Amino acid sequence: MVRKPQPPQILCVVGARPNFMKIAPIMRGLNHPQTGLSGKLVHTGQHYDAAMKTTFFEQLHIPQPDIDLEVGSGTHATQTADIMKRFEPVLDEQRPHAVLVVGDVNSTIACALVAVKKGIPVIHVEAGLRSGDRTMPEEINRVLTDQISELLFTTEKSAADNLLREGVDSDRIHFAGNVMIDTLRYNLAQAIPAMTTTSGLKKNGSRLDLSNGYGLLTLHRPANVDHPEVLQNLLSALVDISRDIPLIFPVHPRTRQRIIDAGLEPMIASSALYMTGPLGYLEMLGMMKDARLVLTDSGGIQEETTALGIPCVTLRENTERPITVEQGTNTIVGNDPRAIHACVADILSTGGKSGCIPELWDGQAAERIVETIALWSNGSL
The missing domain is CATH 3.40.50.2000 (Glycogen Phosphorylase B;)
Structure with a gap:
């Protein structure tokens, strides 16, 4: 044989x-x-x-x-x-x-x-x-x-x-x-709605209200989270922004520890910045799809928001994905609170960059x- x-x-x-x-x-x-x-x-x-x-x-x-x-x-x-x-x-x-x-x-x-x-x-x-x-x-x-x-x-x-x-x-x-976009398109119909993912989120006895929209935040880069002063300035700006639009913050375990070490939990607790544990892919996809804007220092999320047409505010000084800025919905602001505030204010008032889907x-x-x-x-x- x-x-x-x-x-x-x-x-x-x-x-x-x-x-x-x-x-x-x-x-x-x-x-x-x-x-x-x-x-x-x-x-x-x-x-x-x-x-x-x-x-x-x-x-x-x-x-x-x-x-x-x-x-x-x-x-x-x-x-x-x-x-x-x-x-x-x-x-x-x-x-x-x-x-x-x-x-x-x-x-x-x-x-x-x-x-x-x-x-x-x-x-x-x-x-x-x-x-x-x-x-x-x-x-x-x-x-x-x-x-x-x-x-x-x-x-x-x-x-x-x-x-x-x-x-x-x-x-x-x-x-x-982009194979990331293959996965996004393949799973988009199964994305779990933000209302489902956040149904248990409360602060001061009140449930999170998404009726007027929300922003999504991710933060994990060492340049942003490993230096207490930088982290405090960033979170202070984000707490201020949460007065205009609630922010949902799935927290990377390493970032959570840096927040604890810097003593910043009380500042977050008194704001409309809602911390959750890490989310599964379908939960995160649903959160991005339904958000009014996303604030992030993640490379992949810059691509996913461009594919979804959701305004993205990148909390870094540079990006290895320039097409998300040149053609997509991404804006680079660094970690300067004034630049973050200005970009978010523009998105909330005008809807932000519309962008287009890159080739292939x-x-x-x-x-x-x-x-x-x-x-x-x-x-x-």
Whole structure:
């Protein structure tokens, strides 16, 4: 009996919450019977919360990881090193055709380094994004991963300019679109309404009233939360803004600890700034979809709000996603309270930037990625 040859195996890596949204449509595409490929999933455990992990995998219809490295948290050096040590035996056992990494977290660069040193090609999805700020650990991860990748899939055309400027061969660069938007479009009809998610929120005995709209806030970047004075100034401005429109604040565990350490809980408690725990994907999607505006320092949320047409106020000095400013609904204000106030006031009075949907943010990026990988794997590219 002649054994049927096994399809080329692509070992896909996730490590942190933003990776899940990016990998979901890729895994569906790789394991479609007509692609001639096979996808296996490795979860490094870089961000680990048992309840949230289960929620994300169930909501996004991601198969349970074939391999879980269970690395956990740590400093950048410790975490990166631990991932590398645990990932190497996986490659020796699996012997994949390629390793696919997404985004810019520590898992991305750690697994890419191990793969390339063992002669296994690396595929980087969301390549070429640059903020120009090398004090951001993510910027270092992006630059280094792109330099050692065989196939680089970009979300916007300016990313290719960045890669070419850094010496990446044009034959390795492929403009595919944005897999984050694939996931958003795929799940939009199932988004959980904000009224449902916030039904239990109360302050001083009164329930949160969303009848006149609300803003959504996320905050986790070290530049904003690791310095008590900066964090206090930011939260003071946001408390002021909450007098005009209630703000719902799903709090990252690290940010919550910084707020506690800085003694800022009483200031928040007396305001219309409502803190919640971290939200699942469908809950967060519903919160964004129904918001009058979103204030954030997250890169992915800048993209999602542009796709949804929701005004976004980015609490950073720069962005690696310039298309969200040039074409989308995003405005960069930094962490200056006056700039934040002015931008929010404009949105509340005029509705803010309308923006447009960038090219190839059409929900079919993963299909283009998988098609290109299939051509590359059989030597047709």
